[in-house]
Amino acid sequence: MNVAAYALRRLLLIVPTLLGVTLLTFALSRLVPGDPARLAAGAQATPEMYEQIRREFGLDQPLPAQYWGYLTGLFQGDWGRSILSRRSVVEDLQTYWPATLELVLVAMAIATLVGVPLGVVSAVRADRPVDQASRLVSLVGVSVPAFWLAVLLQLFFGLRLGWLPVSGRLGSAFAAPPHLTGLYLVDSAAAGQWATFGDAARQLVLPALTLSFPALATIARFTRASLLETLGQDYVRTARAKGVAERRVVLRHALRNALIPTITMIGLSFGWSMGGSVLVETVFDWPGIGLYATKSALTLDFSPIMGIALLYGLVFSLINIGVDLTYGLLDPRIARGAA
Amino acid sequence: MSARGALVGAGPGRTRRAAWSPSERQRRALRRFRQSPLSMVGLAIIAVLVLVAVVGPFLVPYPDDAAGAVNIREKLDPPSAAHVFGTDQVGRDVFTRVVVGARTSLLAGLTVIALALSVGTLLGAVAGFFGGKVDDAIMRVTDIFLTIPDLILAMAFAAALGPGLFNVMVAVSLVWWPGYCRLARANVIALREAQFAEAARAIGASRRRLLFGHVLPNAFPTILVKASMDVGFAVLTTAALGFIGLGTQPPTPDWGVMIADGRKYLREAWWYSTFPGLAILLAVLAFNLLGDGLRDVLDPRARKGA
Numbered sequence: 001m002n003v004a005a006y007a008l009r010r011l012l013l014i015v016p017t018l019l020g021v022t023l024l025t026f027a028l029s030r031l032v033p034g035d036p037a038r039l040a041a042g043a044q045a046t047p048e049m050y051e052q053i054r055r056e057f058g059l060d061q062p063l064p065a066q067y068w069g070y071l072t073g074l075f076q077g078d079w080g081r082s083i084l085s086r087r088s089v090v091e092d093l094q095t096y097w098p099a100t101l102e103l104v105l106v107a108m109a110i111a112t113l114v115g116v117p118l119g120v121v122s123a124v125r126a127d128r129p130v131d132q133a134s135r136l137v138s139l140v141g142v143s144v145p146a147f148w149l150a151v152l153l154q155l156f157f158g159l160r161l162g163w164l165p166v167s168g169r170l171g172s173a174f175a176a177p178p179h180l181t182g183l184y185l186v187d188s189a190a191a192g193q194w195a196t197f198g199d200a201a202r203q204l205v206l207p208a209l210t211l212s213f214p215a216l217a218t219i220a221r222f223t224r225a226s227l228l229e230t231l232g233q234d235y236v237r238t239a240r241a242k243g244v245a246e247r248r249v250v251l252r253h254a255l256r257n258a259l260i261p262t263i264t265m266i267g268l269s270f271g272w273s274m275g276g277s278v279l280v281e282t283v284f285d286w287p288g289i290g291l292y293a294t295k296s297a298l299t300l301d302f303s304p305i306m307g308i309a310l311l312y313g314l315v316f317s318l319i320n321i322g323v324d325l326t327y328g329l330l331d332p333r334i335a336r337g338a339a
Numbered sequence: 340m341s342a343r344g345a346l347v348g349a350g351p352g353r354t355r356r357a358a359w360s361p362s363e364r365q366r367r368a369l370r371r372f373r374q375s376p377l378s379m380v381g382l383a384i385i386a387v388l389v390l391v392a393v394v395g396p397f398l399v400p401y402p403d404d405a406a407g408a409v410n411i412r413e414k415l416d417p418p419s420a421a422h423v424f425g426t427d428q429v430g431r432d433v434f435t436r437v438v439v440g441a442r443t444s445l446l447a448g449l450t451v452i453a454l455a456l457s458v459g460t461l462l463g464a465v466a467g468f469f470g471g472k473v474d475d476a477i478m479r480v481t482d483i484f485l486t487i488p489d490l491i492l493a494m495a496f497a498a499a500l501g502p503g504l505f506n507v508m509v510a511v512s513l514v515w516w517p518g519y520c521r522l523a524r525a526n527v528i529a530l531r532e533a534q535f536a537e538a539a540r541a542i543g544a545s546r547r548r549l550l551f552g553h554v555l556p557n558a559f560p561t562i563l564v565k566a567s568m569d570v571g572f573a574v575l576t577t578a579a580l581g582f583i584g585l586g587t588q589p590p591t592p593d594w595g596v597m598i599a600d601g602r603k604y605l606r607e608a609w610w611y612s613t614f615p616g617l618a619i620l621l622a623v624l625a626f627n628l629l630g631d632g633l634r635d636v637l638d639p640r641a642r643k644g645a
Binding site: 016017018020021024025028029031032139140142143144145146147148149151152154155159271272274275276278279282283293294297298300302305308309312313316317 | 494584616624
């Protein structure tokens with residue numbers, strides 16, 4: 001099987017999984033103890049208003065009909081309405097997704113740029129103090145509650161030292177840059193608004209650092225283990241035996257192969273960070289999907305939750321396919337094995 | 340995790356385990372575990388936490404503060420001899436509430452893993468052992484669960500089930516069983532053709548006996564390693580749901596809820612959020628260390644990942 005056919009098959013397999021996701025979240029949304037229509041109508045609603053809201057959201061239909069309506073709507077770009085914001089879920093997702101994407105991308109960049117070198121140093125100096133220290137950092141990194149770390153960083157760098165802002169995507173003095181990608185760093189740079197760029201970057205520091213920490217720890221641990229294993233391989237011994245400089249042995253011979261499993265881990269961490277962004281966004285009042293999810297869950301507003309689950313399910317599946325394809329590109333043995 | 344433990348184990352531990360009598364194997368395993376200082380630290384912390392969770396609530400300095408006591412005159416007092424972790428916005432002793440919260444958190448962590456492990460392992464074992472359509476069906480369901488980020492799915496379940504500690508435990512278990520299902524399935528597939536399974540089949544063991552008497556017990560060590568680490572992450576996840584506001588309801592002390600409450604007084608009372616967070620960190624760290632140590636002992640093949 002060639003790569004294109006493999007990719008296509010994987011893409012097609014996403015469809016039944018995502019259908020399953022819609023069925024699961026739909027079932028959940030109908031399990032909710034409270035009555036969403038009552039919630040939307042408010043305490044002072046007349047019976048007529050209540051009935052109208054039930055009709056408006058299709059809550060007066062039998063369950064299979066409701067599900068079918070939801071499903072056909074999905075394909076027509078109607079992902080339901082948020083009962084509380086009264087906007088369409090698609091609109092809301094379009095508004096909030098770039099904020100989350102920007103946060104996760106920056107966090108993953110930090111995690112990779114710090115995590116991989118940390119893992120390399122750890123493996124090369126295995127069991128020396130540098131290694132012990134970096135393993136301690138990794139261990140704490142995967143154990144620390146992100147929401148607590150976020151609160152501590154806010155307290156220290158925001159409130160005590162006053163160095164960095166503690167909430168939102170932009171300071172009040174700045175307007176959002178002209179919309180291009182929705183990523184403020186990119187949009188402001190493209191528009192040449194460097195002051196806005198600087199402010200957006202400052203706003204990103206604390207949330208991105210918080211979010212990067214668990215991923216950084218995992219990536220460092222993984223790189224270390226993988227490189228240690230590679231360094232024990234015969235071809236590395238051969239390279240050393242023929243007199244290749246140690247630096248070159250590590251960076252050219254061993255690391256290239258050791259990084260293949262690490263790339264899988266980076267891909268997976270990307271998915272986890274999307275989930276983790278819920279907590280970080282909640283603490284830093286970051287107007288992304290995570291904050292939207294929290295607000296919706298707390299008010300039992302299920303259409304947004306269903307939309308978020310579907311969007312994240314899609315992104316997560318695509319990342320997985322991307323990781324597998326990259327894997328094949330980097331390690332020809334695997335691509336050939338699949339043939 | 341510990342390099343020293345790994346080195347000690349790397350010699351004889353690598354040879355065929357079946358060559359030893361069980362008692363010999365257990366002795367070696369125990370020694371390997373003891374020689375890994377970090378695992379012992381993890382075990383010690385867990386022992387202290389369990390002790391705190393069991394007897395702590397009877398020994399705390401201000402038992403009334405675990406419930407809804409109000410001492411407004413002492414509100415937001417910094418740490419002192421009378422209140423070592425300070426007090427909260429209604430003057431309750433933070434130390435007392437952190438200690439009592441240990442019971443909630445550990446109970447939640449252990450229950451979640453017990454539920455997820457039993458359901459997941461059973462389904463995974465059945466899927467791996469019987470294969471075919473049963474396997475396909477179960478695996479497609481795990482696909483669905485594993486496609487949605489853990490926390491989002493847990494939030495959805497928690498919201499649908501309604502607030503309260505019990506519902507949170509159920510919600511997190513519902514999110515976590517697929518991990519055990521996958522692991523148990525992979526193990527059972529690898530083991531069902533092993534020699535000992537072949538031997539049992541040859542002497543006429545029934546399929547049920549083969550699966551539950553022979554294959555599954557041999558798959559269990561790997562599952563146990565995952566479980567020991569996951570208890571910590573289950574504590575973390577239930578605390579996270581509490582933090583968001585989808586978990587334990589007041590006045591029951593919960594570490595996540597305390598951090599969320601303390602956030603509102605961050606400027607004037609740093610201690611309020613700090614101590615419950617440290618407690619979570621300590622618990623998660625301890626179970627991680629224990630899991631690393633157990634992996635060295637029970638699952639030597641996976642040790643390279645330390």
